[in-house]
Amino acid sequence: MKRGKPFIEILGSALHGDYKFPILEILTFLFIFGSFVFASFGGFGSGSGEYFVLFMVTSLMGLPLFILVMLLLKNIGSGIGNDLEKGIVQTILIYPMRRRSVLSAKLVSAFGMAILLFFGAQMSALLILAPDMVIPNLGLVLLAYLAGIGSALLVASIALLATLVLRRGSLAVAVGIMLFFLIGILGSLTSFLATANNSSLPLQLYSLVSPVTSIQHYYWSIQPDAHTNWAPSYPEALSCVGASYAITASILVLSYLYFCRRFNV
Amino acid sequence: MTRRWKILIGRAGTILITAGLALVLLSAIPPRAVENSDFRGTSTLQAETFSVESQFYLSVGFDPQRGVYINAEGNRSFTAYLLNMGEREVLEWITGNYSGIQPTSPIFSLSILQNLLTIHPNWLELQKDSANGQVEFQYAPTRRLNTTLIFSNPSTESVKVKYNGKRLDFIVLSERALNPAKFALPIGLLLTLPWLHSTWRRRKIKHEYPKLKIDGQ
Numbered sequence: 001m002k003r004g005k006p007f008i009e010i011l012g013s014a015l016h017g018d019y020k021f022p023i024l025e026i027l028t029f030l031f032i033f034g035s036f037v038f039a040s041f042g043g044f045g046s047g048s049g050e051y052f053v054l055f056m057v058t059s060l061m062g063l064p065l066f067i068l069v070m071l072l073l074k075n076i077g078s079g080i081g082n083d084l085e086k087g088i089v090q091t092i093l094i095y096p097m098r099r100r101s102v103l104s105a106k107l108v109s110a111f112g113m114a115i116l117l118f119f120g121a122q123m124s125a126l127l128i129l130a131p132d133m134v135i136p137n138l139g140l141v142l143l144a145y146l147a148g149i150g151s152a153l154l155v156a157s158i159a160l161l162a163t164l165v166l167r168r169g170s171l172a173v174a175v176g177i178m179l180f181f182l183i184g185i186l187g188s189l190t191s192f193l194a195t196a197n198n199s200s201l202p203l204q205l206y207s208l209v210s211p212v213t214s215i216q217h218y219y220w221s222i223q224p225d226a227h228t229n230w231a232p233s234y235p236e237a238l239s240c241v242g243a244s245y246a247i248t249a250s251i252l253v254l255s256y257l258y259f260c261r262r263f264n265v
Numbered sequence: 266m267t268r269r270w271k272i273l274i275g276r277a278g279t280i281l282i283t284a285g286l287a288l289v290l291l292s293a294i295p296p297r298a299v300e301n302s303d304f305r306g307t308s309t310l311q312a313e314t315f316s317v318e319s320q321f322y323l324s325v326g327f328d329p330q331r332g333v334y335i336n337a338e339g340n341r342s343f344t345a346y347l348l349n350m351g352e353r354e355v356l357e358w359i360t361g362n363y364s365g366i367q368p369t370s371p372i373f374s375l376s377i378l379q380n381l382l383t384i385h386p387n388w389l390e391l392q393k394d395s396a397n398g399q400v401e402f403q404y405a406p407t408r409r410l411n412t413t414l415i416f417s418n419p420s421t422e423s424v425k426v427k428y429n430g431k432r433l434d435f436i437v438l439s440e441r442a443l444n445p446a447k448f449a450l451p452i453g454l455l456l457t458l459p460w461l462h463s464t465w466r467r468r469k470i471k472h473e474y475p476k477l478k479i480d481g482q
Contacts, residue, residue: 025283032287036437041328129329132408
């Protein structure tokens with residue numbers, strides 16, 4: 001068998017399982033339709049500054065980000081979780097192939113394809129709606145997406161670890177949904193606490209699980225006459241995004257370590 | 266081409282078709298007129314002059330989902346312009362470059378407009394020449410901006426232009442969504458054909474030889 005062939009085989013099988021016809025097509029439709037319907041450009045005025053670009057991107061993400069989280073959790077729960085429950089993964093692992101290749105193939109299908117679809121639909125909507133805002137600020141748009149999907153990836157990676165440890169997809173999906181709602185609730189709560197105590201600490205802590213918060217506060221704070229409890233510098237905002245991804249990456253590394261070393265067939 | 270490639274390309278095709286259909290559906294959603302945003306006006310343009318129209322609903326900024334509808338009629342041919350600069354900036358440019366001109370009089374010599382567009386060609390957002398003395402258009406920009414509506418009379422006789430308009434809220438400007446859909450739909454269909462053909466053949470074989478196993482099935 002050619003080198004890399006088992007990876008392709010497992011990836012093909014995972015893609016087929018995760019995105020049976022017409023799931024992918026329905027999701028494409030929802031992502032594109034939702035992106036246009038939820039778009040907002042920050043009220044009246046003429047400013048095309050970076051804050052408005054960020055506002056536009058975060059407004060576009062709205063419900064499509066929720067669909068992305070549900071898709072990621074579905075892929076983990078009914079894809080990886082079901083394969084674990086039915087013993088399919090255990091059967092694959094009997095064959096002489098690297099365990100990390102098996103998990104990587106599953107993750108490329110579960111995470112990679114979903115994010116590619118989400119990002120593709122969102123960028124298409126942005127380029128159709130407001131090319132003159134997107135193209136000159138492409139770096140900011142990409143940063144906004146990186147920060148925007150940070151919380152979704154964190155929730156998904158926790159759900160993945162839980163699925164591998166518990167070997168039950170449905171429970172991990174439930175945990176993931178609860179975590180995502182908890183992050184939403186924490187968003188309002190930390191904002192309230194920051195205002196009540198006139199402190200930036202709650203917002204700083206919250207930006208570790210929702211990194212887009214730090215980027216939003218940075219661009220809001222550089223607006224003229226802006227009042228905010230937290231005015232991070234650009235490197236500080238970037239480091240919050242980096243820290244959030246470091247947490248997500250460490251959970252993924254833990255998942256790999258567990259799957260490669262502790263997972264009993 | 267292996268069956269796996271046909272499936273891969275076919276699914277890419279179905280995604281393109283779905284994206285195209287979503288865009289067609291979005292383009293069919295009509296714009297919503299903003300309540301009480303109607304405006305109207307009349308300009309009498311002497312030979313080789315232009316007017317800067319002052320309207321509240323034109324001075325409030327536009328964005329890709331907030332546009333405007335304008336319908337103008339004249340007794341002779343004229344040209345309508347939308348500049349991507351606010352009325353104040355345009356008048357400041359005129360008074361700053363032509364001493365002795367009062368911004369209170371919104372009618373200026375056409376050479377000033379020609380000069381403005383030569384120096385700032387990027388200020389021109391839209392230009393419509395009247396056919397049969399009428400101009401009608403919907404417009405939404407591709408970024409956040411202020412606009413200025415200008416009517417010009419390039420002829421040697423005077424023109425009376427009556428216009429009305431209203432602000433519109435769009436999901437997306439119709440032609441902006443339809444243009445990519447025109448490419449996505451046929452390309453998607455082309456990509457899907459080999460997969461559809463292969464699936465149809467497999468079904469046919471399966472129907473004719475029910476006990477035959479194809480690709481391990």
